[in-house]
């Protein structure tokens with residue numbers, strides 16, 4: 001195995017069990033390891049810190065597989081990591097209320113660069129790093145053993161692969177090709193998922209707990225589901241007895257599925273409306289028209305892609321939150337989210353409170369929200385917490 005030696009004083013984060021080693025921390029590479037090959041990581045004084053996957057094209061040059069320097073990273077090791085992750089989702093299998101959940105959540109499950117989601121009888125996955133790509137065949141075989149399914153589909157059509165020197169890829173990895181729309185059940189709500197063309201691996205599974213939570217605040221309510229995607233929160237609200245749901249999204253394809261999902265869950269489809277448009281403009285128009293709602297959900301896409309765009313993103317979050325709060329009737333509930341990893345919970349809290357100040361409304365935080373537990377965050381890898389939210393009541 002090739003040895004990689006770090007510069008003096010650059011071993012701190014590895015000793016803290018953080019899995020990323022940036023190129024600038026590396027003093028010496030003894031050899032020319034191939035992309036994805038396992039390398040042994042040493043501190044400047046020669047202490048063995050662990051074993052990681054080498055990625056020659058990426059600024060994140062090594063991603064740690066293990067902090068045990070004596071470990072061999074081979075097929076058995078990779079299979080064990082998959083087995084461990086899949087085994088930890090056993091409660092979803094046992095509970096039976098939900099048949100769509102994340103099986104492997106990258107770094108937090110000890111498999112950097114690998115995301116695997118189960119949608120009913122199908123798996124949909126992403127390989128985003130050279131290390132995960134190197135072990136694809138073994139990972140697919142382990143998934144077939146530990147989480148049997150009808151077929152495994154790959155959705156590695158993500159920009160981050162470019163940083164790793166990997167071309168995009170989508171297609172069937174094993175078993176049968178999935179149907180165009182897979183039916184799933186989530187806490188009593190039914191959704192159709194398009195794993196071929198949908199966002200991420202097909203569905204925003206990370207919001208499952210939050211969709212369940214808003215049901216308690218939806219009965220008899222007029223609900224605004226801004227950035228609706230395929231219906232998500234709005235479907236949950238309808239199932240919980242909402243009087244009306246207004247979905248707003250830029251994507252016509254997402255709204256088509258939102259309509260189909262509504263029809264799957266209720267015979268009162270007429271209580272739902274589907275508006276294709278820019279949330280910023282639609283909410284402004286609603287405000288000008290004097291419209292109001294009892295429950296407003298704001299679940300925008302990632303506004304902050306880099307540190308440089310964080311302040312601009314913060315302004316975007318503030319604008320939609322200000323508009324969302326203005327549309328709330330007194331006593332109404334706001335569920336507001338940010339899935340930008342760069343936006344810390346503290347900064348997000350500040351942004352929403354700035355919006356409350358401008359809106360001149362008293363707002364209570366009922367709960368602080370985050371991604372569901374099948375999307376765990378490594379305790380020593382804070383980058384793994386990307387989804388945060390606030391459930392608020394506005395007076």
Ligand code: SAH
Nearest residue numbers: 204227228229232249250251278279299301
């Ligand atoms: N809440 C959803 C997921 C939302 S993902 C769920 O539970 O499934 C974010 C969505 O915002 C995407 O569907 C995307 O098409 C949409 N979007 C992005 N920018 C937008 C904008 N400016 N106006 C309206 N929709 C937008």
